[in-house]
Amino acid sequence: MRLVIAGIGLIGARHLAHALEMPGIEVVAVVDPSLSQDHVPHFATIEDVDLAADGVLIATPSHLHADHAEAAAARGWHMLIEKPVAHSLEAADRIIRAADRAGVRTLVGHHRRHHAAVARLKDLLDAGVVGAPVLASMIWAMKKPDPYFEVPWRAGPDGSPVMINLVHEVDLLRHLFGEVVEVAGFGSNAQRGAARVESGAAILGFAGGVSATVSFADTCASPFGFEAGTGENPNIATTGEDYLRICGTEGAIAFPSLTVWSGAADWSQQPGVRRESFTPNIPLVAQLAHFADVCAGAAPLVSAEDGRKSLEATLALEAAVAPRRVAA
Template sequence: MRIVVAGGGLIGARHIAHVADHPKFDLVGVIDPDPKVRAAAPVASFVSIEAVDVPVDAIIIATPTDLHAANAEAAAKRGWHMLIEKPVAGTLEQAERVVAAVERAGVTALVGHHRRYHPKVQALKTALDAGRIGSTVLASMIWAVRKPDEYFDVPWRAGRAGSPIMINLVHELDLLRFLFGDVIHVSGFGSGVLRGQGRIESGGVTLGFANGPVATLAFADTSPSPWGFEAGTGENPNIGTTNQDMLWITGTKGSISFPSMTLWEGAEDWSQATQPNKMAIAEGVPLVAQLEHFADVVAGRATPLIDARDAAKTLAVTLQIEAVLMGGQGQ
């Protein structure tokens, strides 16, 4: 499959490397308006989707979120299948534009919530669906990092658009939706007192799910900690690995912690102590697994693990949390 990558930022660079290294894919171009990014491209580079003049089967859209809809429309006009980085778009209206463009052109769109492909996430989903801990009751998650000061040298990151909710928590929220289903209730409180740039930088969220579970999520991008998906799993080379759990789930028959995949079982009630049992899970690279799934979807061998319509549901919850926390932000 001949692939062009649009966007050469942090995640775009990872896509470029994975496509270039994979024997089943042919990286044929990099698209970015920045001449420095184009100059560093390992293949032909272009300033826009419209400027691409080589044969292309599919595009990975890793541009800023607010450009996703316009990029998807341009790619659809060229008949390219697309893998769109998360979130699918910046607003629900933009997400609808993505859905309409894809359906109008008859092309495939997969959205890059790549944590769904992590082997431990897949194993966790299988264990929950199989009833290993009974019916899910509660979940508690922590995502806390300290972003370096130079991260905010990019102007938009220093303002409201740089909120970790849309940039980072969208991953955690999609993971919870993948595990537990649709969200029907959101509440929470946010704070922005440390950097003082009018952006949410930390907070706590409570989520209610249609089939019963309640989850809490505490987050911050101002606090170094061992707790977070990237730190716990080691899946992001830009974030230090700690191998510590960051998600704890309780059920009617037991509990499980992630990513250690420790099952706590064997207690009928509080008079007995649950006993730990670690599940052995094979290693894998989520972005590569996502890329291979994308190829299967394009070839008609699989249905999208998350298409634009499903991704719009994650976006809706994320936007709702952003609004709730901005409304109750502590100063």
């Protein structure tokens, strides 16, 4: 696969590093108007690229995704678009229409679906190890350093942890439990006082009857979060702590340890406990390998339409947790 990478910020730089090391992937160009690299030819815009390519990885700020996707689709490039697929439903629809017009395929970068531990969790739930899922409880609580917000677009509402981080969690919960039908919540900006939500809690109701609580903050020095628990992000310290617990009619499971409690008929009995195993992988690498298959004709694991559904649920969550007042 001949690949163009558009955007080499925090996540784009990680994609570039992996892609340069992967057999079967040739990075033919990088597009970024401000950041530079010296591995491959560099261009300021997608339109400037004068090399042949099969696909593009769009890792630019989300409010630019639709513009860049339209330009890429016009070139006939298949697209891997970082999450969220776009910043609005209207922009997501532009991406879907552009891909349909050009006859190209789109994969949305919800890379946690490619994580081996997530795949094992999904298999265990589908196999009924906890019976019918009823409840889920999730805590994502990290403390972002102040320099993180020195990037201009992160300083305002677009720097909300909902659209940057919780979109991952919403997509994961959709992957496990199906479609979100109800959202309620409360949010605060009491610590930094910026014009964005920085902490809060939400309740998500799913069509199948599962209720999930999601507590979040980018102001807490805690060990709880997907990245901290799994160690999948080199920019975030690894703690190995569980951040998600799922309870069902016949047991419970904690993630990412994959600790399973089962065998108790009711509260009078002691459940058995065990830990399930899996073979670790690098999800960004697995996602790139899948994108190569998508460019060759495979169906995407996360289509643009699927990414739009996660975006819609995340936007509803963001609206539910919008701070009622700006902190003094």
